[in-house]
Amino acid sequence: MPLSRERVLRAAVGLADEHGLRALTMRRLAEELGAEAMSLYYHVAKKEDVLDGIVDVVAGEINEAVARVEPAPDWKTAVRRRILAARQVFLRHRWAPELFETRSSTSTEVLRYYDALVGLMRDGGFSYDLVHHALHALGSRALGFSQELFDPSAGESADVPVDLAWQLPNLATMLSEIAHDDPDSTLGWCDDQAEFEFGLDVILDGLDRLRQR
Numbered sequence: 001m002p003l004s005r006e007r008v009l010r011a012a013v014g015l016a017d018e019h020g021l022r023a024l025t026m027r028r029l030a031e032e033l034g035a036e037a038m039s040l041y042y043h044v045a046k047k048e049d050v051l052d053g054i055v056d057v058v059a060g061e062i063n064e065a066v067a068r069v070e071p072a073p074d075w076k077t078a079v080r081r082r083i084l085a086a087r088q089v090f091l092r093h094r095w096a097p098e099l100f101e102t103r104s105s106t107s108t109e110v111l112r113y114y115d116a117l118v119g120l121m122r123d124g125g126f127s128y129d130l131v132h133h134a135l136h137a138l139g140s141r142a143l144g145f146s147q148e149l150f151d152p153s154a155g156e157s158a159d160v161p162v163d164l165a166w167q168l169p170n171l172a173t174m175l176s177e178i179a180h181d182d183p184d185s186t187l188g189w190c191d192d193q194a195e196f197e198f199g200l201d202v203i204l205d206g207l208d209r210l211r212q213r
Contacts, residue, residue: 003035005043009053013093016054021095024050052105058096059109062086062144066113075124075211076204082117083200087144090187097145097187110143117142125211134207141200145187 001007011032016024026047030037044050065085072078090096100110114135121131140147165172185193 003033003039003043005053008033008040008043009050009057012050012054013057016095017093021099026050051099052103052107055096055099055103055107056109058089058093058100059107059113061092062089063109063113063116065089066116075120075126076208078120078124079117080200080204082120083138083142083144084197085144086113087187087193087196090144091185094187097140097147100143100145101140101147113143126207130207130210133210134203137203137207138200141196141203146191146196146199148188148190 008029012024012029015029015032024047026040027037029050030040033040044053062085065088066082069078069081069085072081118128118131118135121134122128126134135142182192182194187196
């Protein structure tokens with residue numbers, strides 16, 4: 001099969017899914033495609049172009065997923081279903097939240113997603129000013145993942161060090177009691193499905209009260 005930009009980007013997504021984003025190099029990508037590294041440059045200008053391209057690929061999958069969401073009778077249910085459908089795409093591509101956070105250019109597919117989200121809220125009775133506030137309040141949750149304040153690296157404990165526990169009794173007790181038991185629903189240390197939905201519902205309930213004023 002001849003090389004094309006779409007084939008290169010799909011291979012890049014597959015490589016990141018299997019080995020993580022840091023394994024994605026032009027040389028490794030060429031090996032995955034059975035091609036010479038230089039031949040990739042006919043389709044992608046450089047690695048940054050690949051990274052921008054795979055954001056488009058994942059965002060395109062999100063738009064396809066939310067297009068299949070069952071219609072809802074009210075704005076809050078519709079927005080909630082849409083965001084949780086987007087989250088399922090990120091759970092298939094666990095490296096993607098980190099990439100979405102770092103891109104300086106905005107994907108057209110991401111803009112399409114947000115445009116439809118704004119439309120849902122407008123149809124639900126929100127002013128554009130309140131929609132603007134809502135998007136800031138939702139932050140990355142609007143796309144289906146949350147950026148955590150504390151996010152220990154892999155293998156690093158999130159517990160308070162023993163020698164500091166007496167100085168930080170409330171944090172130490174809280175961290176000893178919380179548990180995230182479903183790794184398949186997790187996109188970060190505290191970004192598991194239960195925590196994500198809790199935060200999402202708090203924000204949506206608050207926005208609904210503001211909308212009704």
